Amino acid sequence: TKIYAYAIRKDEEPYVHEWKEAHKDVDVDFTDQLLTPETAELAKGADGVVTYQQLDYKADTIEALDKLGIHNWSIRNVGIDNIDLKKAKELGFKITNVPVYSPDAIAEHAAIQAARVLRQDKVMDEKVAKHDLRWAPTIGREVRDQTVGVVGTGHIGQVFMRIMEGFGAKVIAYDIFKNPELEKKGYYVDDLDELYAKSDVISLHVPDTPENVHMINDDSIKKMKDGVVIVNVSRGPLVDTDAIVRGLDSGKVFGFVMDTYENEVGIFNSDFSGKDFPDKRLADLIARPNVLVTPHTAFYTTHAVRNMVIKAFDNNLKLIKGEKADTPVDLDK
Ligand code: COI
Known part of the structure; x- marks a missing residue:
């Protein structure tokens, strides 16, 4: 099982390692780059991806993941307003967010x-x-x-x-x-x-x-x-x-x-x-x-960032295993 995470900042890395330590059977890899149609390729071979909201995720990004056969997508933040949910639903994605990280x-x-x-x-x-x-x-x-x-x-x-x-x-x-x-x-x-x-x-x-x-x-x-x-x-x-x-x-x-x-x-x-x-x-x-x-930093605390990372990875693993995720995004809405 492999999870690939995008846009992992230095302050998130310790929490990614913490999750990795607790899930030795899962292959975890990450980049500091944002998920775009171009960087989607980096996730090749992964069963799921973890991202957060900074750019709009339009049809081209979603199609790029689809081409790689990746449909388990966990975002580390609350807001899902930047995702073309219609396209994601059409291509059979399962998405989770973290509605309560702090x-x-x-x-x-x-x-x-x-x-x-x-x-x-x-x-x-x-x-x-x-x-x-x-x-x-x-x-x-x-x-x-x-x-x-x-x-x-x-x-x-x-x-x-x-x-x-x-x-x-x-x-x-x-x-x-x-x-x-x-x-x-x-x-x-x-x-x-x-x-x-x-x-x-x-x-x-x-x-x-x-x-x-x-x-x-x-x-x-x-x-x-x-x-x-x-x-x-x-x-x-x-x-x-x-x-x-x-x-x-x-x-x-x-x-x-x-x-x-x-x-x-x-x-x-x-x-x-x-x-x-x-x-x-x-x-x-x-x-x-x-x-x-302030430049969208209200969320940016040690408490919040740890929860965003840990909960997103937990969710992604559940999606990959076909289990019910803790906080699935309802794509039918
Ligand atoms: C959210 O959690 O939705 C935020 O606004 C935080 C940000 C990292 C996107």
């Missing part, structure tokens, strides 16, 4: 960044770096004085709610799938408009489905409170970035936390230091004192 990693990042925006930490950091040590006018807002609106109450949304409540915030939520426990406790508002109207901080924890694309736009921002803080550590396409820029310019939006970006593919997790920067709008956002940009 909701805390992402939720904690969202909470920290939201609090930093409220305290104007980036503004103060920049002043201090210039040796301007005056307080005013960089006054903060306390988290406990905010109503925090959480859109999406899955694993990550729920941890975020707990953390924000720990700070003392009033938390309200919206989801098309209501969690019975949260419903009993009265967290849910009736619709998104109500959440927009009542929240000082709005954090998105929903997947990138066609219905959710640009859910944050000029119209929705109009419905929000003046001075709202918007947090997107979920998926770039949820937010119409131009609308956010307009909101920031008018002062309607007090701050924006952005760990994902609609044009991030090929930009995030690349080094442009000393080179031409390929995206003017992103450069402008990075330069703003009330915008915190």
Whole structure:
């Protein structure tokens, strides 16, 4: 039995070796290259592949694996929005993801960044770096004085709610799938408009489905409170970035936390230091004192990365053996 893994970073290697040690009967090989139609060939002879989301996996990539007779595919992350699932289903693939590797990693990042925006930490950091040590006018807002609106109450949304409540915030939520426990406790508002109207901080924890694309736009921002803080550590396409820029310019939006970006593919997790920067709008956002940009690193913790690797390999071996995987992706949806 052979598993071939793509895009294994240095920080993942110890966990690949850990899994290998525990599964001496499985031949495990890996590369630091991403899976593309060209690199698919590297997996020749393998029974399954392990990858993670960075590029789009279009028909050409899927067909390249199909040609090699590889149909067991385990991704190490949650999101499956980059995979042509229709093509994968048509060619008889079995796919798994890791929906819960560490909701805390992402939720904690969202909470920290939201609090930093409220305290104007980036503004103060920049002043201090210039040796301007005056307080005013960089006054903060306390988290406990905010109503925090959480859109999406899955694993990550729920941890975020707990953390924000720990700070003392009033938390309200919206989801098309209501969690019975949260419903009993009265967290849910009736619709998104109500959440927009009542929240000082709005954090998105929903997947990138066609219905959710640009859910944050000029119209929705109009419905929000003046001075709202918007947090997107979920998926770039949820937010119409131009609308956010307009909101920031008018002062309607007090701050924006952005760990994902609609044009991030090929930009995030690349080094442009000393080179031409390929995206003017992103450069402008990075330069703003009330915008915190991180390059899709909310997930990037030791706890999360270990689980991503171990769980993906576990899943892949189960697929290869024809067993029921722990977290199969439903290709019929
Ligand atoms: C996910 O798990 O879906 C992420 O966004 C993390 C990233 C490595 C793709």
